[in-house]
Amino acid sequence: MMDLLTSPEAWAALLTLTALEVVLGIDNVIFLSVIVSRIPAEQAKRARQIGLALALIFRILLLSMLVWLIGLTAPVITIKGLDLSWRDLILIGGGLFLIAKATHEIHAEVEGPTDGEVVASRSSNAFAWVIFQIIVIDVIFSLDSVITAIGMAQDLRIMVAAVVIACAVMYLSSGPVSAFVAEYPTTKMLALAFLVLIGVALVADGFSFHIPRAYIYTAIVFSGAVETFNVLAKRNQRKRKVAAQLTEPPR
Template identity: 60%
Template sequence: MNFELLFLTSTWASLLTLTAMEIVLGIDNIVFISVLVSRLPPDLAKRARQIGLLLALVFRILLLLILSWLIGLTEPVVTLFGRGLSWRDIILLAGGLFLIYKATHEIHQGVEGDEHDETKPATAGFGAVIAQIVVIDMVFSIDSIVTAIGMAEHVEIMIAAVLISMAVMYAASGAIASFIQQHPTTKMLALAFLLMIGIALVADGIGFHIPRGYIYTAMAFSALVEVLNIWSKNNRAKARLRRPE
């Protein structure tokens, strides 16, 4: 550890910027985990959420410790339709397609009204949820850390930013998961977000970058409209209760 870094203004500016970016990029992870665990009983859901976020933290730190290998992931390894694809592109393509499939499948089940299959044991569902979290954690971790590499020169700053951002994500994940569980329309909106993120990952994988700012702005606006709808619905319900018969 180079303690001289603690006294440099550039260190703190880099840490602040990188932490903010990691928190924003981590929103995708939180939404995905929250949607998946909503199918589990409350005690298993909490445990799955904790395991998911712990795995996300472990994957990110491990990737930071093997930066030389990670940077090599951006080198083309195969050519498809005249364009070189790196391992990172292939991973993003696979992860994006998985998100598109998963979000579409969940939306279909929600629309058809068969969200919960009571014939499946909770433990089997728990194992399946953890397996899916592992897959998407790896995809989001690689995307997050490859983006972070160009924003900071020192691994210590990157690890500190990841630790802070994961602490913030953990603190917020419970409230987000609970909110999605209690409001079916919010869960459908979250699935639509995941579908959009999956499309963005596939686009990134084939070399067509969609600025994340556009996606997160759309997500924030949609979430604000949803909050207003829920607020309005609750106020109408309270008004009906106060109304004399």
């Protein structure tokens, strides 16, 4: 253990891998923020805690099963000359799930939820359904995250430490992000559009067509910055309107 603590290479690997895991965790935080927005606030907080705890557990379990995980990359079926492994199939299935879920949520935002959906969002089954969806996405994102970690670091202790730190950062950021999405509905639509984009990237990865994540995250950061300016502009407009009403002389 002391050799790791005193090794510059180990610290460099930990910092690099932690930064990468935090970036990869953005997908998870966005999904959590959107998915818990349809249940009551007290349940939403508990769902976030459960979801992030499961994300940490799945990542550590996968890291402890390296031999099994490596076996997931072996081809199992061939479609028109394209070899697909269990990892590819999981990524394709997860990407399609994300696209379908985000599209359904966008439709609900545009058309408005039906009476049945409003009742369902307040029922006890809604919480269980949210947890189930979080588990599905945690498995997908954990698989992608852990395979990346294995490719960057050779020591299991470094990988576990990076994953734990990244999950802690995700936990600290998930609350503010969820509150922001709930307060400003336009950001939810933007987040749903990101989920469609991420789902497409997962499906492409499954078919061995890699879309550099830097492109996706750059688009997310740029769009998020533009939306932040829009929110600030609307907030200042409301303040000016209220100030004008207060200073307006009575008729």
